[in-house]
Amino acid sequence: MDAVRRTCLVPVSVGIVATLLLAPARAAQPAPLTLPSPPGGEGRVRGPGERDTAATIDAALRKALPPGTSLPAVADDATFLRRVTLDLTGRLPDPENARRFAAESLSDKRTRRVEELLKSDAYAVNWARYWRDVVTYHTPASANYLRWQLFDAWWTDQLRRNRPWDQVVTALVTATGVNDETAPVNYLTALYGNPVEIAATTSRVFLGVQIQCAQCHDAKTEPWAREQFHEFAAFFGRARLIQHKDVDGRGTPYAIEPRAAGQYGMPDKKHPDRLIAMQPRFLTGESVAPDAPDPERRRALARFLTAPKNPWFARAYVNRIWTCLMGWGFYPSVNDLGSSVTPRYPEVLDALAKDWIASGYDVKWLFRTVTLTQAYQRQLQPPADDRLPAPAVCASRLRPEQVFEVLQKALGFDENDKTIPAPAASSAPAVQRHTGLRNMVYQAFKADPSLPTQEVPGTIPQALLMMNSALVHASTAAKGKTVLADLFRQGRTDDQIIAALYERVLARKPTDVERVICLRYVARVGDRHEALEDVLWSLVNSTEFLIKK
Amino acid sequence: MSTPSQPCVKVRVDSRGTVSRRGFLRWATGGTAVLAGLRWSDCLGAFAGELKKQDRACILLWMAGGPSQFETFDPKPGAPTQGPTRAIATNAPGVQIAEHWTNLARALKDVAVIRSMTSKEGNHGRATYLLHTSYPPSGGIVHPGFGSTVAREIGPADFDLPSFVSISGPSVGPSFLGVRHAPFVVTDPTKPPDNLSLPVPASRLERRLGLLEELEAPLARSGAASLVHDHRTLYQQTAQMALSPRTRAFDLDREPEKVRETYGRSAFGQGCLMARRLVEAGVSFVEVQSTGWDTHGNELPSLKKLIPPVDRGTAVLLADLKERGLLHKTLVIWMGEFGRTPRINLTAGRDHYPHVFNVALAGLGVRGGRVVGATDKLGAEVVERPVTVPDLFCTFCRALGIDPRKENQSNVGRPLKIVETGAAVREVF
Numbered sequence: 001m002d003a004v005r006r007t008c009l010v011p012v013s014v015g016i017v018a019t020l021l022l023a024p025a026r027a028a029q030p031a032p033l034t035l036p037s038p039p040g041g042e043g044r045v046r047g048p049g050e051r052d053t054a055a056t057i058d059a060a061l062r063k064a065l066p067p068g069t070s071l072p073a074v075a076d077d078a079t080f081l082r083r084v085t086l087d088l089t090g091r092l093p094d095p096e097n098a099r100r101f102a103a104e105s106l107s108d109k110r111t112r113r114v115e116e117l118l119k120s121d122a123y124a125v126n127w128a129r130y131w132r133d134v135v136t137y138h139t140p141a142s143a144n145y146l147r148w149q150l151f152d153a154w155w156t157d158q159l160r161r162n163r164p165w166d167q168v169v170t171a172l173v174t175a176t177g178v179n180d181e182t183a184p185v186n187y188l189t190a191l192y193g194n195p196v197e198i199a200a201t202t203s204r205v206f207l208g209v210q211i212q213c214a215q216c217h218d219a220k221t222e223p224w225a226r227e228q229f230h231e232f233a234a235f236f237g238r239a240r241l242i243q244h245k246d247v248d249g250r251g252t253p254y255a256i257e258p259r260a261a262g263q264y265g266m267p268d269k270k271h272p273d274r275l276i277a278m279q280p281r282f283l284t285g286e287s288v289a290p291d292a293p294d295p296e297r298r299r300a301l302a303r304f305l306t307a308p309k310n311p312w313f314a315r316a317y318v319n320r321i322w323t324c325l326m327g328w329g330f331y332p333s334v335n336d337l338g339s340s341v342t343p344r345y346p347e348v349l350d351a352l353a354k355d356w357i358a359s360g361y362d363v364k365w366l367f368r369t370v371t372l373t374q375a376y377q378r379q380l381q382p383p384a385d386d387r388l389p390a391p392a393v394c395a396s397r398l399r400p401e402q403v404f405e406v407l408q409k410a411l412g413f414d415e416n417d418k419t420i421p422a423p424a425a426s427s428a429p430a431v432q433r434h435t436g437l438r439n440m441v442y443q444a445f446k447a448d449p450s451l452p453t454q455e456v457p458g459t460i461p462q463a464l465l466m467m468n469s470a471l472v473h474a475s476t477a478a479k480g481k482t483v484l485a486d487l488f489r490q491g492r493t494d495d496q497i498i499a500a501l502y503e504r505v506l507a508r509k510p511t512d513v514e515r516v517i518c519l520r521y522v523a524r525v526g527d528r529h530e531a532l533e534d535v536l537w538s539l540v541n542s543t544e545f546l547i548k549k
Numbered sequence: 550m551s552t553p554s555q556p557c558v559k560v561r562v563d564s565r566g567t568v569s570r571r572g573f574l575r576w577a578t579g580g581t582a583v584l585a586g587l588r589w590s591d592c593l594g595a596f597a598g599e600l601k602k603q604d605r606a607c608i609l610l611w612m613a614g615g616p617s618q619f620e621t622f623d624p625k626p627g628a629p630t631q632g633p634t635r636a637i638a639t640n641a642p643g644v645q646i647a648e649h650w651t652n653l654a655r656a657l658k659d660v661a662v663i664r665s666m667t668s669k670e671g672n673h674g675r676a677t678y679l680l681h682t683s684y685p686p687s688g689g690i691v692h693p694g695f696g697s698t699v700a701r702e703i704g705p706a707d708f709d710l711p712s713f714v715s716i717s718g719p720s721v722g723p724s725f726l727g728v729r730h731a732p733f734v735v736t737d738p739t740k741p742p743d744n745l746s747l748p749v750p751a752s753r754l755e756r757r758l759g760l761l762e763e764l765e766a767p768l769a770r771s772g773a774a775s776l777v778h779d780h781r782t783l784y785q786q787t788a789q790m791a792l793s794p795r796t797r798a799f800d801l802d803r804e805p806e807k808v809r810e811t812y813g814r815s816a817f818g819q820g821c822l823m824a825r826r827l828v829e830a831g832v833s834f835v836e837v838q839s840t841g842w843d844t845h846g847n848e849l850p851s852l853k854k855l856i857p858p859v860d861r862g863t864a865v866l867l868a869d870l871k872e873r874g875l876l877h878k879t880l881v882i883w884m885g886e887f888g889r890t891p892r893i894n895l896t897a898g899r900d901h902y903p904h905v906f907n908v909a910l911a912g913l914g915v916r917g918g919r920v921v922g923a924t925d926k927l928g929a930e931v932v933e934r935p936v937t938v939p940d941l942f943c944t945f946c947r948a949l950g951i952d953p954r955k956e957n958q959s960n961v962g963r964p965l966k967i968v969e970t971g972a973a974v975r976e977v978f
Contacts, residue, residue: 138674273892380772395773423743455691457728458779460711463787464744473748517763525756534753538761543780544768 029284030337032309033354050365053355054372060348061375061391072378072392077102079379079549080110082507083393084371086548087325088117090126090402092409095503114371118364121160127363128155129401130324130449134205135172137448139190139197144243144252146190147180148433154183165317165361166306169206173198173305174298178244180253189254193241195264199233205450206305208316208337209283223339230266231281235301237264238294258294284310306361312337314353318366319343322352325370327394327453327548328383334450344388380549395549396453400445403546404438410505410540411475412483413437421470437471458546466541476536478529484536488529494522497532505539604878605703605913605949606828609696609836610821610863612885613718614673614843615906617899618928619889620647620852622907623664625928630891633849641918649856652864658918659867659876661977663908665922665931668887668938671901673843676886681721683942683968693957694721695942696834697730698967702951704730704833709793711786714827716820718838725959728783732836733790738819741799751792758788798830799823812865815858821866828870828879837862842885846896867911880913880948891929905931908941913948914978921976939971947973 048056062071075083081101085093093101101113117123132155136146158168175185191197203209211229240259246252265275280297281287282304288297306313315330316337323329330349331337343349352369359365370376378392398406408415415437422440434442444465447456466472478484483504487497498518502510510518518535525531539545619625624636624647636645639657646654646662653660670676670685679685682692693701696713700723704712711733713720723730735742747754762781769777790796797803801822812818820837827835839859844851863883870876888906889899905924911917922934946953946968953971956964 382772382774395776397776455724457722457731458783459728459731460733460783460787460790461743463783464742464791467754467784467787468744468746468748468791470748511767513767514764517760521760530753534757534760537757538764541757541761541784542768543765543773543777546780547773547776549768549771549773 029339030311030315032311033314033350033357048355048358050368050372053352053369054374056351056355057348057369058374058391060351061345064345064347065388065391071374072381072390074374074377075379075393078508080377081113083548084110084114085117085507086398086402086406087371088114088126088367089120089122090129090399091122091405092507094409095500095507098503098507110377111372114368118367124156124159126402127159128152130399131155133399133446133449135187135201136190137450138201139192145179145186145192145254147183147186147253150180150183151186151190154186159363162362162364165363166313167361168363169306169313170299170302173202173302174295176239176256176258176295178253178255180250185256188236188239188256189241193236193239193254193256195233195236195239198236199229202305203232203283204335206316207283207310207312208319208331208335209312210336210338211283226269227266227278228281228283230264230278231287232283234264234278234280235282235288235297237278237280238262238297240294260293263290283312308357314357314361315349317361318349318353318356321366322349322370323452324396325367325376325393326389327396328389329452333452393549395547397447397456397458397547398445399449400442400447401438403445404441406545407441407472407540410483410545411472413471413475420474440469440471441465472537472540476533476540478533484532494519494528494532498535501532501536501539505536506542506544605880606832606875606878607696607699607834607880607882607913607945607949608821608824608828608866609834610859610866610881610883611718611720611836611838612842612859612883613677613838613840614885615676615887615889615901616842616885617844617848617852617889618664618905618907618924619891619899620848620856621650622646622662622909623905623924623928624648625924625926628927630893630927630929632893634852644918644920649853650860652860656864656867659871660909660911660917661915661919661921663910663921663936663941663974663977664924665934665936666884666888666906666908666938666941667931667935668903668906671887671903673886673901676901676903678721679938680884680886683939683971691724692965693724693726693730694732695945696720696732696836697723697726699834699949699951700730701726701957702955702967703949705831708831709789710795710798710827710830710832711790712833713836714824714832714834715836716823716838717816718836718840720836720838726957728779729786735799735820735823738816738823739801745791745796745799747791754788754792758784795830798826798832801826808869812869813858813861815862817858818862818865821862825866825869825873825875828875829873844889844898845894845900846898848893848898870912876912878913880915880945881911882945883909891927905929908936910944910948910977915948916978919977921974934974934976936974937971939968940974941971942968943971943973944977947978 078098081093081098085091101109106112129152132148132152136151139146171184172187175182175188177185179186179189188198191201200211203211211224211232238259239256242255242257244250244253244255263277266278268274268276277290279287279290280292280301282301284304286300286304288300292300304310308314316334319330319337320334323334330343330345331341333341337343352366355369356362356366375391376393381390381392381394383394384390413420417437420437422437424440424443433439444459444462474480475482476484478488484497484501487500492500495515498510498515502508502514521535522528522531525534619631620634624634624645625631626636626645635648637648637651637654639646639654641657641660644657644662646657668676668679670679675685678692681694681696683695684692696715700712711731713730713732714735715732716735716738719734720732722732733742749757761784765777765781801809801819804822804826809819809822812822817837817839824835824837839855841851841855867876867881870879870881885906887901887903890902892899894900905928922936923932924930925932943953951967953968954966956966959965
């Protein structure tokens, strides 16, 4: 780390120079990625293989660092397996599986494990939950505006089918219909069909462009004019939110339907009651005619959004997924690829984005590529603060449903056990996401998935849940139908039980130091049942249990 | 001031009467070697040489959605913008407020009203942020909420409840001030907070925490030091709280029935009662939220339901604080994120209007019965003594004895003032 610290200025200034060189006429806009022209016109080009791109990325990361910088060592199998299983499926590897993995001697076993995980249903479920929370986290919408289960299932299906990302985004912004029938339209109804909210969210999430600041005034730190925000919003100006009548107990679902005429208007600054009609125009300058009907407007927007020459679309997605997997991003915030922010390792980001576009926006391709890099497979590094991050993973907190999954796996309770009380805060988001125990954990741990992990503080209610809840108390007991009671029934020794608890809770063997600490603790307490309950409690309440490392 | 190399040793001398526990001390000091060299900003509170300003508190009554100034503190009887809501007299000579606020009208000689608030943020999220931080949302910097600032500035370092409690809503978080100053959210004031009671004897919890501390040390050395540190700070704070007899402040069942009735059996009324109990127990900042003030349509029936519990809760809170000798130590703020349009829209509601809105203040040196600023006949423009949001926050700071220009290290590596601009509104003191 010292080497990196000493020389941090060099790579940062390289980044600035690169940005300046690439800067187009408009400063807000990064240069489009130069792409190979598709052979034979129609059809998608198959991009480079994941292995090749992973090697390119590792080489580019090394090149950006001062010569002679020492790189962290490769993480051991147990660390890699827990990391990649959590990242791809949101779950813990089970101990049996982990032992088999450690025993395997094939040189490509990590690659093959990634492939297995990407084929699992847990992968689709995990990333569906992520995206559903990304696009709906801030809306206070009630269940009529957001048919949450349907939307959730839709996301899972997109991931399972590995639908290309441009198609997923197109489906969301062009959706039309009633939200209890047409799943993706929930993206729009959850934002009340409000062009301003939809434009702000679409720009932030899918482009990493914070144009909403220009809603009220010309942006100060970005060269966005107020008109540009409203021209963007105008793409949604003929999409109308309609409430449907309650038929057959459906509640009153909402629909997005085309409006025949009318224009989206920007409030006049001097006379806020007066609206100025806006022509739909994209950030890169493309527009549609003022009289274009709704479907045409939104289809055009989808084309502009997902066009390979759009400088933000691929970079925003790649930066986001990289941030999720590595614990740090090329840009510090997944929400902001703005001109005032200098990316770290810009040439790495661009290489990855370029190859990802060439893959046809293949979602699994990117997961494969990043997890195959040496950078991903190295030992944990501390966060870099202002310095250039080391090419290795930084620890990050688990997301709310990942917390539930690891808790359930570690403690082996039944998700639907009605005998365990599950008090949960009933605050925003307004739509009840889950019920019972999962809801309790989700509500306590919920956080905006677009925030950097350093900015998501642990809270006292979370600690109280882990420390005192009936759920943790009952399932860490040495009596009853619990993991610990089973181990006692099998007549295991203290040492064996400690090892089994570590494997189950933290997906690794205890170190010698940890074994000694635990054994000494058992000896000091005297009552081995009570003492081993305390050991299990401590593991579940540890930092390590709640982070990916 | 401390230096980064000093270990963070919590000195557990409780100035407010709780006996410190030996087990806790053992646990808290057992791992100091691990803490040495970790991020130290969170530890400063315990080291700060200056005496923390105690015996001051702040209660924010937050009207989420943006209450109409016409139907609260700035009625315009006879104006075409007023609508059917009448104005009523108060016990402050010459000051009228909107009807339905009958209890508050009788308490107005303790309340100063600012009628000339003005801002530019007309979006709920942005304006809520502004009215909680004094800063508009802007790019990379996330500003701490004022509750967290107050908790940090006047909350005693050795206090065993959170210094910032938010009732019936989440408030705005601590950002770079750290998890120690995060709001503790009580979702329902009529129920005790979840998981607060211990399932094992206190001595066993302390023993467990000791084991946890020992087991965490290796991880702290392997690249997750700041997460381990945050986790430990959080557990220390949480355990301290769970073990504190002061948690009784959250239990409204300990209040006489009659008192609970007086505050009104609404979530807001009971929230105000809990706020009083918490301030009595030594909590520095309590926010009590009331929702539903975003009256775009059909506002009169909505307001008829919204106002009575808030009118009653607020008036009873002021009277109760006064009777207990707490009002002169407690700043009470009533506000929302913006005002509402002079124009009544086609659905008989009013839309967002940051251009003019009202704030009411009481307690802690505030001279009651005063009105600051004025609007024109239509209530559409400020015509006298405009007050900006930074001015307002300087006013809060002045009452609470906080230096608004004090700088804290922010998340983007540059120091940030508690309030950047503005000046206190002297007329309210």
